[in-house]
Amino acid sequence: MSKYYVTLADSVTQATTAFAALQTSPDGSTIQNVKVPMGMSRISTIACVLSPDVISVIDTGNNFTLQFSGAGMVDGIQELNAGALCNQETGTSVTGDLTFATAHYRDVNIRVKAGDVITLAAAYSGTDPGSPFIAVTLGFD
Amino acid sequence: MTQATTTFNAIETGADGSTAGAISVPREVTMIKSITASFAVNAAMVTNTGNIFVLRLTGTGALPDGQQDLVLGSMHLDDGAGTLTYTQNKIVVPVTIPVNIRLTGGSNLTLQGAYYGTDSGSPEISIELELI
Numbered sequence: 001m002s003k004y005y006v007t008l009a010d011s012v013t014q015a016t017t018a019f020a021a022l023q024t025s026p027d028g029s030t031i032q033n034v035k036v037p038m039g040m041s042r043i044s045t046i047a048c049v050l051s052p053d054v055i056s057v058i059d060t061g062n063n064f065t066l067q068f069s070g071a072g073m074v075d076g077i078q079e080l081n082a083g084a085l086c087n088q089e090t091g092t093s094v095t096g097d098l099t100f101a102t103a104h105y106r107d108v109n110i111r112v113k114a115g116d117v118i119t120l121a122a123a124y125s126g127t128d129p130g131s132p133f134i135a136v137t138l139g140f141d
Numbered sequence: 142m143t144q145a146t147t148t149f150n151a152i153e154t155g156a157d158g159s160t161a162g163a164i165s166v167p168r169e170v171t172m173i174k175s176i177t178a179s180f181a182v183n184a185a186m187v188t189n190t191g192n193i194f195v196l197r198l199t200g201t202g203a204l205p206d207g208q209q210d211l212v213l214g215s216m217h218l219d220d221g222a223g224t225l226t227y228t229q230n231k232i233v234v235p236v237t238i239p240v241n242i243r244l245t246g247g248s249n250l251t252l253q254g255a256y257y258g259t260d261s262g263s264p265e266i267s268i269e270l271e272l273i
Contacts, residue, residue: 002241002242003242006209006210009195009212009257025210026149026210026257027147027149027197028147049193049212049213051193053257053258054189055189055221097229098216098218099215100214100215100216101214101216102214102234102235102236103211103236103238105236105239133215135215137210137211137212
């Protein structure tokens with residue numbers, strides 16, 4: 001459980017095993033970095049959601065990793081698992097698929113420095129799946 | 142949710158169909174203890190679209206720590222590149238998020254929803270707040 005929550009996301013357009021920053025707020029504005037709110041000393045919750053927003057690239061599977069860096073990270077750069085996407089097809093467009101996923105919230109205990117910034121980035125393993133979205137919520141207290 | 146991508150709109154329809162507007166926080170309440178949410182498209186969903194839904198908590202003076210955004214979940218309909226005929230049925234378990242968000246008793250709390258991704262039609266979103 002956390003007191004204060006921030007959400008960022010982006011379309012993952014980069015090549016495999018390359019980190020790119022997540023900088024789009026849900027209202028469409030760009031946030032270069034997350035400034036650790038005053039009075040907060042740790043990230044206590046992290047939530048992740050993945051989804052393609054157009055046609056999935058068939059026969060691809062990817063594990064996603066989040067990276068936290070910046071002066072706000074007391075113990076330095078850290079990387080966390082963010083889940084996976086997998087799309088498989090036999091034949092050519094033989095059926096459709098409707099998928100729901102709820103956000104995965106989990107407790108963490110990452111020390112941060114109030115007033116300093118954190119840069120959030122994501123990377124994936126495997127074959128380029130297109131440009132799926134990844135959204136991340138950070139909970140501070 | 143009829144708005145464009147990455148745009149917040151108010152979530153203010155009561156379960157009985159009334160327009161509730163902002164939530165009047167009872168005077169004795171000091172905190173949101175949990176948030177539970179679900180979402181679904183109540184019409185033909187646009188094929189090959191996907192969304193990630195986000196809840197915004199806002200309201201003048203309602204949140205001592207300020208406006209906050211929480212991700213809820215995602216939805217995707219994929220039928221490849223062909224023109225297909227099929228039926229899909231999903232029963233969606235809501236997501237419950239334990240939180241510890243401070244509230245000001247007697248204030249007005251506004252819920253807003255937005256999504257990342259491609260417009261899928263007009264998805265509906267339902268939010269439950271546990272206040273203590």
